[in-house]
Amino acid sequence: MINRYLSLAFGCLFTLGSAFAQPANDLLNELGDEPNVPVYAGPAFKGTRLIQGHSVQMVTKKHLDFMIQHRFGALNSGAYNFYGLDVATIRLGFDYGLTDNLNIGVGRSSFQKTLDGYVKWRFLRQTKDNKMPVSVVAFASTTVKTLTPSSNIKDNYQFSDRMVHAAQLIIARKFSERLSLQLTPSVIHNNLVADNSFTHTQLACGIGGRIKLNRSISFNAEWFPQLPDSKNPGSINTLSLGFDIETGGHVFQLHFTNSQSMIEKGFITQTAGKWDKGDIFYGFNISRTFSFD
Numbered sequence: 001m002i003n004r005y006l007s008l009a010f011g012c013l014f015t016l017g018s019a020f021a022q023p024a025n026d027l028l029n030e031l032g033d034e035p036n037v038p039v040y041a042g043p044a045f046k047g048t049r050l051i052q053g054h055s056v057q058m059v060t061k062k063h064l065d066f067m068i069q070h071r072f073g074a075l076n077s078g079a080y081n082f083y084g085l086d087v088a089t090i091r092l093g094f095d096y097g098l099t100d101n102l103n104i105g106v107g108r109s110s111f112q113k114t115l116d117g118y119v120k121w122r123f124l125r126q127t128k129d130n131k132m133p134v135s136v137v138a139f140a141s142t143t144v145k146t147l148t149p150s151s152n153i154k155d156n157y158q159f160s161d162r163m164v165h166a167a168q169l170i171i172a173r174k175f176s177e178r179l180s181l182q183l184t185p186s187v188i189h190n191n192l193v194a195d196n197s198f199t200h201t202q203l204a205c206g207i208g209g210r211i212k213l214n215r216s217i218s219f220n221a222e223w224f225p226q227l228p229d230s231k232n233p234g235s236i237n238t239l240s241l242g243f244d245i246e247t248g249g250h251v252f253q254l255h256f257t258n259s260q261s262m263i264e265k266g267f268i269t270q271t272a273g274k275w276d277k278g279d280i281f282y283g284f285n286i287s288r289t290f291s292f293d
Helices: 002-019 027-031 079-084
Strands: 063-074 088-099 102-109 114-124 135-145 163-174 179-190 201-212 217-224 238-247 250-257 281-291
Touching: 063 079
Parallel strands: none
Antiparallel strands: 063 088, 063 281, 088 102, 102 114, 114 135, 135 163, 163 179, 179 201, 201 217, 217 238, 238 250, 250 281
């Protein structure tokens, strides 16, 4: 049943892509100059993150993107915790463009004291003439949890037990200047699980999009439903809503989500918050890009 839903979702994305495809506006092709040079569609999203997860956008060659990701506590924590503002979870990260289509990145999260590294490769890019209707990015990451293990497993705890691996295929289309949509099939593999009721590998498919409100502001939404057969006990699907605000070299992302973690293994498979219970975390991403050209 889930596979049918995913197939339907992908089919709808490509069907809509054909329906809303915009005609090419390549002056060079009209003049007969360099007819084989593709003209790419504009950016589908403002930043390299949609909200929690990566988007198809890339850091350009020889540019370094410094990102601060911050989540406050839950809104339902009450006045004593100032409705979550007294609590903080943070990730500091650096993303670098080896080429326009190949990025690497590292980061450190206070959530479970986690170190992460990733590789991101864009191998298909949407063109204005719709010959390539979507952009497709391959993403792979590894995280290492440096949190001290509990005493009952400490003696048998290996370094590999600290590691979690993630792989994603990020597929997106910019339908118009206002609307972009994205699908993110994901695989998360935990080297160590709590007990036999947990599975080592989880499958999910992220669904997200952006609606541009004006030149500087857009509304974003993102949902990561997990496949039921691989979903671990207590894990809740992540739902995030927010706004992107672009000001020169900065992109501010303000959002509400039910997950405090800001890396794939956390927000896809370890989310416990429920929107209907008030387990909602206000947060933001701020990025600044530096050029080394």
